[in-house]
Amino acid sequence: MNIDVQILYSFGGETVMYKPKEFIFKEGEHSQYYFQIISGKVKLNTFTENGKEFIHNILGNNQSFGDPLLFIEKLYPTNAVSLQATEVVRVPKKNFIEMLKTHPDLSLEVNMCLSQRLYYNSLMVRNIASADPIQRLKGLLDYLKSYHDGDCQQCFPVELTRQQIADLTGLRVETVIRTIKKMVNQEIIKMEGRRILY
């Protein structure tokens, strides 16, 4: 979700800068803040027993994270790591709740946002369970696209490396590369240099 930064500031929001590859929070920590990205990129990940990384999501400008835990007392289920120099605004939980009470319109918006995530999440889970790698990639792309505001046909740029796509879908890099080629042939996606347009 994307909340007016001025409002965030007026409720105790503060700007925090992170260097590339810096932890913003770690799995198992207590959730304290609502985070919204001003610029940069953040990934949410966990590691399997054998040390393989699984990326849950990658967020960019004007996107938020840590928000599903605002209303419940649970520990973070993932790490949050900046992929590049990243500027975020963070608002303490209590202030965030205060803000929603004083701005019912915002509260509604937050509800819509969370609902939309749930919706696309269920689609995502279905596709990721599919054996067909094309379906898995397509599921991921639809999911990522749902986070994107300005949408038009075949011009949503996927700013991910193949390795990151592999870590998001649980596929191997080689499989991702080969599947992407197939999808270009089937005109499901387009390429602009090495970047994918969907």
Add this chain to the structure above:
DNA sequence: TCATTAATATGAT
């Protein structure tokens, strides 16, 4: 800039 590392692409097992 040049050297080193990361990412991409393809072929083989």
Add this chain to the structure above:
DNA sequence: ATCATATTAATGA
């Protein structure tokens, strides 16, 4: 799916 290797892009000393 895993491994090996060649090419290309990105990074940083």
